[in-house]
Structure formats: structure tokens, C-alpha cells
């Protein structure tokens with residue numbers, strides 16, 4: 001970070017004057033350190049100039065965040081800011097669309113992922129967790145993150161595509177894992193500025209696109225079979241909902257729209273939740289008072305047996321612990337909105353072409369909202385309700401994460417099942433720092449834990 005005075009661009013808040021390429025390297029290598037330093041130095045709004053990505057204005061005043069989340073979707077675009085994802089998720093994905101086309105695709109994805117639907121997914125979530133817990137080694141430290149990835153990947157394959165455990169699902173699991181592992185490098189953001197990713201799209205010389213194309217062939221085959229009414233399904237699932245859905249004018253989704261929606265859910269719905277679960281273990285396991293209170297709640301609610309779907313609403317302390325972990329340990333530290341025309345937030349007018357970033361990482365550390373913000377205190381979420389501009393690990397407004405009910409439900413089911421099966425500890429001296437896994441953040445030690453006892 002440069003020690004020179006703040007930059008003097010008239011319309012934008014101050015920010016570091018170090019070269020844009022250096023800001024990109026810091027942004028990729030130590031994103032939270034960069035955010036902390038700049039917040040300390042420049043206050044609630046500051047500008048980063050990130051090579052290849054443009055001007056990012058970080059906003060951590062909750063009122064400014066509220067204004068951004070309430071903005072007209074035609075004025076602030078998120079899809080445009082995510083354009084580099086088009087090569088993988090496709091042109092019809094909600095992630096890369098804006099305005100009316102975004103609203104149109106979002107409308108068809110809301111019903112299959114809404115809260116009331118989750119009961120249908122409970123058995124898949126619980127049984128995958130049971131299997132994973134049974135396979136844990138005893139008394140020997142292991143990284144929990146790969147286990148969380150495996151569970152969440154298998155859950156999303158079962159719930160999104162209706163696959164049943166067996167060879168077909170194992171094949172999809174292997175292909176998805178191979179494809180996703182490409183995007184987990186710490187410096188993926190830097191690489192994406194050097195490699196013209198959207199122009200290479202479809203090239204079989206690039207491993208990422210070769211694997212994507214293999215995956216696409218299999219997805220197309222499944223979509224075609226389902227259209228013909230063939231293939232076993234594992235009960236209710238998102239793919240069957242998409243095939244039955246229509247747009248407002250009554251037209252069905254074409255194959256490309258179904259594929260783009262499915263791949264969006266598979267990509268967005270798996271790594272994020274796995275990382276949030278890894279963080280939850282890091283936040284909960286070393287705190288005996290939290291572990292004991294969770295254990296008491298579980299015994300009281302389940303009577304000592306495995307959790308059932310009906311038990312979940314009564315697990316209020318677990319719910320609070322999950323929310324506190326999502327507050328303190330960010331997976332997505334900020335969200336992006338590109339100004340299409342001038343826009344006022346926090347009393348300042350921003351010109352068109354700037355990326356405004358409501359920064360959950362910094363808002364979640366404001367001590368007037370969260371006293372002693374560095375302390376993990378689940379009770380905060382039992383004592384008061386936070387507004388959508390005060391707690392937003394899933395973003396907000398018209399772009400709020402479509403998988404929020406899904407991942408909160410999955411985290412609750414998985415942790416209730418896991419804590420009922422195993423007694424976990426952290427290895428002596430274990431410490432985790434946030435690092436990038438591609439676009440998202442997770443623990444650098446992959447959440448090492450030890451299983452002290454296991455009820456098989």
C-alpha cells in the first residue's frame with residue numbers, strides 16, 4: 001500500500017494511489033487486509049482501482065448500502081459487472097443478465113428454490129452427511145473443507161438434477177469436481193485479466209473448457225431424456241421444475257435456458273456453501289460454550305436421535321450460530337453494482353461506469369451494529385433482528401442470492417446431523433486465515449479438525 005496522499009479524482013471517494021496492477025495483486029492475494037487498511041485510512045467509502053476490473057467503490061455505511069439495494073435495477077447493473085462468468089454459466093444465466101431479461105430468468109428460478117420447497121431436500125442433505133461422518137478418521141487431523149465440498153456437491157446434484165446415488169451421480173460428481181477445481185486458485189482473478197477467457201470459450205485446448213464441454217454433453221443428455229419423460233428421478237428436483245416452468249408469456253424455457261440455469265445453480269450453490277460450512281466449523285468447534293449449548297439444544301429438540309425435518313425450526317441457537325459465522329467469516333465479502341447512469345449513495349453522486357460495492361465484510365464489523373465485532377457471539381441474532389442492509393452475506397435487493405433459503409437450510413441440516421454424530425476438536429495450534437479460492441474466500445488450512453468420538 002502506498003503512503004502517498006489519497007487520490008484526487010473529483011467524483012469518487014479517496015483510495016490508494018498505488019498502481020492498478022499492484023491493487024489487483026493485493027485484491028487477489030490479501031483481500032481482507034486491503035479492505036481493513038483502506039477502511040482504516042479512508043473511512044466508510046473508498047475507491048480501489050483494480051487493473052482489468054475498473055474502479056470499485058467500497059461502501060460500508062449501512063444507509064448507503066440500503067440505497068444501493070433499493071436502487072432501480074435499470075440504473076445499477078450487476079450482470080454487466082459479472083460478464084467474465086458468461087463463458088461458463090452462459091448468456092441466459094441470472095448472474096450475467098440485467099434489467100428485464102434478468103427479472104425474466106430470475107422469476108423461473110424463484111419457485112424451485114424458495115423456502116417451502118426445502119423439506120423435499122432434507123433426506124438428501126441428511127443422508128449425504130451421515131455417509132461423510134461415518135467415513136471420518138478417528139483421532140487423526142484432516143481438512144474438513146474437501147468433505148464439505150463432497151457433501152454439498154452431492155446434495156446439489158441430487159436436489160438440482162434429481163440424480164440418485166449410483167454410477168451416474170458419481171460420474172457427474174467427478175466431472176463437476178474436475179471442472180470446479182480449475183477456478184480455485186488464489187490468483188484466479190489475476191489470471192482472468194491476462195487470459196481472454198470469454199474469447200477462448202469453447203476451445204478444447206483449454207482444460208477448463210474441455211471439461212465444461214464434457215459436462216455440457218452429459219447435461220444435454222439428461223435434459224433431453226427428461227423431456228422425453230425418461231430417466232429415474234430422485235423425487236422433487238429443480239430440473240423437473242425448470243422443464244415444467246413457463247415465462248410470463250406462457251412460453252417454455254428452451255434447452256439453452258435450462259442448461260444455463262442448471263449450471264448456474266450447480267456452480268453458485270456448491271462451493272459457497274462448502275466454504276461457509278468450513279468457516280462454521282472453525283468458528284464453533286474451538287468454543288466449548290457454543291458446542292455445549294448446541295449439544296444441549298440438539299438433545300432437547302431431537303430427544304437424542306437423528307434430526308428430522310420437523311426439528312429444524314426449533315434449533316434456534318444453531319440458526320443464530322450459523323448467522324454469526326456468516327457475519328464474521330466472509331465467503332463473499334462484497335457485492336457489485338455498476339452504475340449505468342449517475343447515482344447518489346451516502347450523499348455522494350457517482351458517475352456512470354463505476355462499480356459500487358456494498359461491503360458486507362466491513363458492515364459486519366461495525367461496532368454500533370455488532371458490539372465487540374471480533375467476538376463470536378451467536379446471541380446477537382437471538383437478541384435482535386438485523387436489517388437487510390446490516391447483515392447481508394447473501395447480497396441484497398433485486399439480486400439477493402437465490403440460494404439463500406437453500407444454503408441456510410442445508411447448513412442447519414448438515415451441522416445438526418454432523419454434531420449429532422461426531423465430537424470434533426481443532427488440532428493444537430490450528431489457525432485459519434481467509435484466502436481466495438477463485439472469486440470466493442475460505443480458510444487457508446481447509447478447516448483442519450479431529451474427530452474425538454463417533455456414534456456410527
Ligand code: HEM
Nearest residue numbers: 094268269272273276332335394395396399401402403407
Ligand atoms: C453460504 C452460501 C452462499 C453464499 C454466501 C452466497 C452468496 C451470494 C451472493 C453474495 C450473491 C450476490 C448477491 C448480490 O449481488 O446482491 C449470490 C447470488 C446468487 N446465488 Fe448465492 N450464495 C450462497 C449459496 C447459493 C446457493 C446454494 C445457490 C443455489 C442453489 C445460490 C445461487 C445464487 C444465484 C443464482 C445468484 C445470482 C442471483 C441474481 O443475480 O439474481 N447461492 N449469492
